[in-house]
Amino acid sequence: MIEPFRTNLPLLRDVARVRMYTDCTMDEETILTRSADADAVMVIGFHVPDAMLDRFCGFDGGPGHVRCFAFGGTGVASYIDLARTREHGVRVCNIVHYGDHAVAEHTFALLLELAREVGRLNAEVRAGDWTGADGYALHGKTIGLVGFGGIGQAVARIANGFGMKVAVWNSHVDPMAAAGLGVDLIDDMGDLMERSDIVSLHLPLLAETAGIVTIRELDQMRPGTLFLNTARAEIVEPGALTARLLRGDVRAALDVYEREPLPLDDPLRRVPGIVLTPHVAWRNDEAYVGLTRQVVQSIRSFFAGGDFNVAN
Structure with missing residues (x-):
């Protein structure tokens, strides 16, 4: 999805600074380090368990910084605790009809x-x-x-x-x-x-x-x-x-x-x-384009005060 993301990143021009890594890692510590000081994080392909969520958002009393998660899928409830994020005022977005x-x-x-x-x-x-x-x-x-x-x-x-x-x-x-x-x-x-x-x-x-x-x-x-x-x-x-x-x-x-x-x-x-089959039903070129665009739109909407694709 690297190229579709790059195509859509201009939507964030004059809205947010973007930090993007093009390698693939599921390591929690690496993800946390790479997301340091981010106000919003795009979540695709990895789960955010409660301990990780605490560190992202400061629910454990630490210096949390993330106020929005933009999830690249429809089953966000199995990746992030929506009730917990809602309780603490952290936005979670998902996407619709992309695949x-x-x-x-x-x-x-x-x-x-x-x-x-x-x-x-x-x-x-x-x-x-x-x-x-x-x-x-x-x-x-x-x-x-x-x-x-x-x-x-x-x-x-x-x-x-x-x-x-x-x-x-x-x-x-x-x-x-x-x-x-x-x-x-x-x-x-x-x-x-x-x-x-x-x-x-x-x-x-x-x-x-x-x-x-x-x-x-x-x-x-x-x-x-x-x-x-x-x-x-x-x-x-x-x-x-x-x-x-x-x-x-x-x-x-x-x-x-x-x-x-x-x-x-x-x-x-x-x-x-x-x-x-290994959870690939959604994966084709058309879906990648729709998915990445909605994720970026969710981030733009968050920073602009909108409510695009809010899941919680």
Whole structure:
């Protein structure tokens, strides 16, 4: 994202002095040192645990200096304690709709891998195996979406193109958007999962959505259901998805996990037929441009007294 950031930095001309490093480090001490005396910090790719937050902002009685964190993503609650920053008057910003199409396309890449196993078949043909495999038809199947914001709506449009039926858990759904995409609204999440051939999660991680998908709903998925998560692992009750998948009657493709990077001993790795990608659904050139611009706009707004993309 270095070049997209450089392209957008002129937005801060005559607003703020910028200190930018172009190497990659996740080391907390290095990040703290490089952010010395900064009023605002852009947070991309690293977590800000409470001890680090204390030193950034002086919550521990030290000489804190940061008054604004501009987060380059939508799941900021899993990176920074929003309640704590709000209590101390420190602004946290996130970004919106920067990767709607990227995540929707990756969702279908995962679904198609479950349906047609192209990766496995490619490896087999290269090894001289011409056995092949039967595919799983998407046309006419029902995909149930838990979450219907920008990403969920983009997924629905792609699903319509495949001739699929789209059902949506009816929580805070824009009725005009639902009507325009011809979706079936279902009030109970468990009922949605029971009716769907494919279940795909597209909720943001907020205080009210953390753990909202429980074992009760997951238990209602029928054997043979395909399950996708390109949203956040934390919207699922801790341990519930692993327990459900280890029963072996539901196939899944995941891009997000309770612990990232996914540990080598994580039981998810033992789930038969699971497809795993390393939290990359949002990553493409178009998303990088939108992400970096919004992060810089958040900083500019903070210094100018505005409220652009405030998350807390």
